[in-house]
Amino acid sequence: MKPIDIANALQINRPETGEMVGVGLYRLLRLVALEDILGSGASAVSYYAGKKMGKELQLKKLDDFLALCEQLKIGQIKIPTMTAELIHVDVHECVTCAGLSPVGRMLCHFEGGLMAGAVESILGKHVQAHEVSCIGGFGHETCGFDLQIHD
Numbered sequence: 001m002k003p004i005d006i007a008n009a010l011q012i013n014r015p016e017t018g019e020m021v022g023v024g025l026y027r028l029l030r031l032v033a034l035e036d037i038l039g040s041g042a043s044a045v046s047y048y049a050g051k052k053m054g055k056e057l058q059l060k061k062l063d064d065f066l067a068l069c070e071q072l073k074i075g076q077i078k079i080p081t082m083t084a085e086l087i088h089v090d091v092h093e094c095v096t097c098a099g100l101s102p103v104g105r106m107l108c109h110f111e112g113g114l115m116a117g118a119v120e121s122i123l124g125k126h127v128q129a130h131e132v133s134c135i136g137g138f139g140h141e142t143c144g145f146d147l148q149i150h151d
Contacts, residue, residue, distance in 0.1 A: 006056055020073070023095055030096060030110065043106075047113035047129075054117020065118045074111060075143070085149050089115055090133075090142040097136025097143065106131040108143045119147055126150040 012019040035042040059065050062079075069077045074095050081088035092098075097107045112129035120127040126149075131137075133144035 006053065026095060031107065043109045046109040050110040050113025050115075051117035051120075052113075054114040054119075055121045057118055057121065059118050059122055062119070062122060065115075065122070068118075074114075078142075087119065087147040087149070089145045089147060091145070092142050094135050094143040097134060100136030102139040103137060105137050106134045107137045108134060108145075111143065112145050115145055115147055119149070123149060 030046070034046065038045055057065075057068065059068070066077055069075065074091065075098070076092035078090045078092065079087060080090060091108070091111060094108055094111065096111060100107075108131055112131050116127045116129040128148045128150070130146045130148065131143065132146050133140035133142055135141070135143055
């Protein structure tokens with residue numbers, strides 16, 4: 001049995017229904033089913049799944065990552081801060097949580113991991129993401145991530 005890789009997963013043949021799926025289905029899987037099955041471990045699993053995927057994309061430039069986020073409709077991405085040690089990323093209209101009533105905790109672990117993995121691959125340095133604001137978690141305007149870059 002062959003594993004499903006990213007390239008294969010992104011080959012979509014749905015001539016009538018199209019390639020986009022409702023955000024609701026994604027959220028039911030990500031926020032309800034995964035947390036029901038894994039409990040508090042769902043956050044770590046989501047982060048590391050995102051990080052693994054981000055690395056496997058083997059992107060060469062930050063612009064390629066931004067284009068992918070736009071293509072997959074993860075949200076509207078802005079980068080207000082970029083230094084050698086820190087990249088701050090704001091996600092407007094986050095696919096995971098925009099529109100949710102605040103639940104009192106950070107929710108966007110997958111997105112943080114995806115960013116960390118992609119930037120790690122691009123820079124060739126260890127990157128760790130910390131979610132510092134969350135639309136659906138706390139009612140913030142954006143889901144904000146500090147990507148800490150380590151040598």
